[in-house]
Amino acid sequence: MSLLASLLPSVLHHAAATDDVARFIIGWDIFLFVAIVGTMFFFVFKYNKKRHPRAVNIHGNAVLETLWTVFPVALVLVMFYLGWSAYIQTRVVPKSAMDVKVIARQWEWSFQYMNGKTADTLFLPQGRPVKCLLTSVDVIHGFYIPAFREKNDVIPGRVRYLMLYPEHVGNYEITCSQYCGLDHALMMTRLIVLPKEKFDQWLKSGLTGEQISDALTGRVGT
Ligand SMILES: [Cu+2]
Missing domain, CATH: 2.60.40.420 (Cupredoxins -  blue copper proteins)
Structure with missing residues (x-):
C-alpha cells in the first residue's frame, strides 16, 4: 500500500483513479529531482577547477535540445490527460443520480x-x-x-x-x-x-x- 493510500484510505474506484494520478506525478517528480540534482553534482565533480582549470564553451547539440524539449512536453501532456480523465468522472451526472x-x-x-x-x-x-x-x-x-x-x-x-x-x-x-x-x-x-x-x-x-x-x-x- 502506498504512503498516500495509507494516509488517506480511499473507498471507491474514482478515488483509486485520483490516487493513480497522484502516484504517477509524484513518482516522476522524485525521479526527475534525483536525476537533475544527481547530474548537477556529477558535473560539479567532473568539471571542477582542479580537473578543468580552463573553461571551454560548448555550442548547441540538436539531439539533446530536441530531447529536452519533446520529453517534458510529452510528460506534462500525459499528466494532464490522466488528471483530466480522472476529474471528468466526477463531473458526469448519470440519469440514475x-x-x-x-x-x-x-x-x-x-x-x-x-x-x-x-x-x-x-x-x-x-x-x-x-x-x-x-x-x-x-x-x-x-x-x-x-x-x-x-x-x-x-x-x-x-x-x-x-x-x-x-x-x-x-x-x-x-x-x-x-x-x-x-x-x-x-x-x-x-x-x-x-x-x-x-x-x-x-x-x-x-x-x-x-x-x-x-x-x-x-x-x-x-
Ligand atoms: Cu466552512
Whole structure:
C-alpha cells in the first residue's frame, strides 16, 4: 500500500483513479529531482577547477535540445490527460443520480433530500450515484470528503455540484476545506453510507440520524 493510500484510505474506484494520478506525478517528480540534482553534482565533480582549470564553451547539440524539449512536453501532456480523465468522472451526472441539497453555514452542514427531509449527517444509499447540490447561506465554504478524494467550493448565491458514488457501506468524514471564520475547524460532520433498504427506511421514517447510526454500530468504516 502506498504512503498516500495509507494516509488517506480511499473507498471507491474514482478515488483509486485520483490516487493513480497522484502516484504517477509524484513518482516522476522524485525521479526527475534525483536525476537533475544527481547530474548537477556529477558535473560539479567532473568539471571542477582542479580537473578543468580552463573553461571551454560548448555550442548547441540538436539531439539533446530536441530531447529536452519533446520529453517534458510529452510528460506534462500525459499528466494532464490522466488528471483530466480522472476529474471528468466526477463531473458526469448519470440519469440514475439522486439529488441531495448540501447547505453550508457558519459553522455547520445540513442536508436536504428531495422529499423535504433534512438531516445534519449525510446519509446515502449504497450503490446509487448522488449529485450533491452545494450552496451556502453566508460565506465561502468547501465541501470535502477525504475518503472519496472529492472537494468543491460552496459559494453563496450559486449552486455548484459534486458527484458521489458510494460503493461501500461505511462512515466517512466530511469537513470544510475553506477557512470560513472562527469555528471553521469544527465544521465537520459524517457521511454514512447505508444499505439501500436501510436508507429507504430512514428516508421515509421519522428516525433521526443518531437512531440510525446507533443501529449501525459495528459497521463503521474508514
Ligand atoms: Cu466552512
